Amino acid sequence: MSAFPDHVLNDGTTLPVIGLGTYALRGIPGAEAMADALRQGYRLLDSAVNYENEGAVGKAVRMSGVPREDIRVTSKLPGRHHKKPNVTWAIEESLLRTGLDYLDLYLIHWPNPSQQLFVEAWEGMIEARERGLVRSIGVSNFLPEHLDQLIAKTGVTPSVNQVELHPYFNQAEQRAADKARGILTEAWTPIGKGTALLTEAPIVAASKKHSRSPAQVVLRWHHQLGVLPIPKSANPARRAENLDIAGFELDAADMASIGQLTRPAGRLFDGDPRTHEEF
Numbered sequence: 062m063s064a065f066p067d068h069v070l071n072d073g074t075t076l077p078v079i080g081l082g083t084y085a086l087r088g089i090p091g092a093e094a095m096a097d098a099l100r101q102g103y104r105l106l107d108s109a110v111n112y113e114n115e116g117a118v119g120k121a122v123r124m125s126g127v128p129r130e131d132i133r134v135t136s137k138l139p140g141r142h143h144k145k146p147n148v149t150w151a152i153e154e155s156l157l158r159t160g161l162d163y164l165d166l167y168l169i170h171w172p173n174p175s176q177q178l179f180v181e182a183w184e185g186m187i188e189a190r191e192r193g194l195v196r197s198i199g200v201s202n203f204l205p206e207h208l209d210q211l212i213a214k215t216g217v218t219p220s221v222n223q224v225e226l227h228p229y230f231n232q233a234e235q236r237a238a239d240k241a242r243g244i245l246t247e248a249w250t251p252i253g254k255g256t257a258l259l260t261e262a263p264i265v266a267a268s269k270k271h272s273r274s275p276a277q278v279v280l281r282w283h284h285q286l287g288v289l290p291i292p293k294s295a296n297p298a299r300r301a302e303n304l305d306i307a308g309f310e311l312d313a314a315d316m317a318s319i320g321q322l323t324r325p326a327g328r329l330f331d332g333d334p335r336t337h338e339e340f
């Protein structure tokens with residue numbers, strides 16, 4: 062059982078405080094890694110149509126022995142299916158691939174502003190939720206102006222916005238914008254892909270001070286910002302490490318020094334939603 066209460070979304074559903082990223086966990090080894098993660102205590106699997114692993118996600122849920130109702134499964138609508146009539150069958154195909162009766166959370170993966178179809182996609186997502194195909198709906202990589210278009214045109218606010226977020230790019234403005242609209246922010250690439258970020262002086266200093274690993278410090282930093290991180294690991298020991306962010310607390314000085322790593326060009330991936338599009 063988690064040491065922390067779940068996040069309660071604006072539609073009344075819940076998510077745990079940390080999830081497992083599943084990008085590149087595919088096939089039977091991927092399913093085994095995800096099932097093991099569920100047995101280790103993970104309760105949220107973050108997938109997407111474009112990760113080509115929804116089959117492995119469903120298999121992991123069934124193999125894990127964890128009751129379905131205790132697990133949250135996320136998938137994401139790809140840019141090629143933003144036209145409203147496509148959204149329903151795209152979600153139905155996600156269900157067929159996973160073999161699950163419903164998904165917990167479905168996100169529009171990228172706004173793809175040049176297509177100008179994300180409001181249509183959102184209308185389709187609202188219908189899918191009404192039909193019970195998905196329990197909650199949200200977005201990923203949405204800027205405040207994209208959120209406002211959805212809300213103004215449909216009256217329905219996303220429950221989640223999943224964005225690139227780590228100490229090099231702390232998304233202070235986006236977090237504030239999400240919070241003001243009642244949207245939970247999720248962090249992708251939360252530990253900066255486990256590379257240079259984990260050797261930065263403020264993170265190493267906090268790691269020594271609290272006798273925790275650098276990754277645990279970074280994931281705790283997310284948690285204290287009110288953000289839900291979804292670190293990926295194919296390695297059982299690192300998965301256990303990443304899940305264990307209880308039992309210590311970063312103080313204001315730790316939070317401030319880690320926060321100072323943020324820089325305007327801090328994205329680790331060329332993923333500015335104004336220009337980056339995925340289909």
Ligand SMILES: NC(=O)c1ccc[n+]([C@@H]2O[C@H](COP(=O)([O-])OP(=O)(O)OC[C@H]3O[C@@H](n4cnc5c(N)ncnc54)[C@H](OP(=O)(O)O)[C@@H]3O)[C@@H](O)[C@H]2O)c1
Nearest residue numbers: 082083084249250251252253254255276292293294295299
């Ligand atoms: N919505 C979007 O547009 C979007 C974009 C990108 C990603 N995502 C989601 O976010 C998830 C996480 O992002 P990510 O996979 O890019 O990056 P990440 O979770 O920040 O880092 C994963 C990398 O760090 C390594 N690692 C994991 N735990 C570690 C630890 N404790 N110490 C050192 N290294 C560690 C992993 O290697 P091992 O596997 O070998 O442990 C892997 O190479 C994805 O899997 C995906 O679900 C969403």
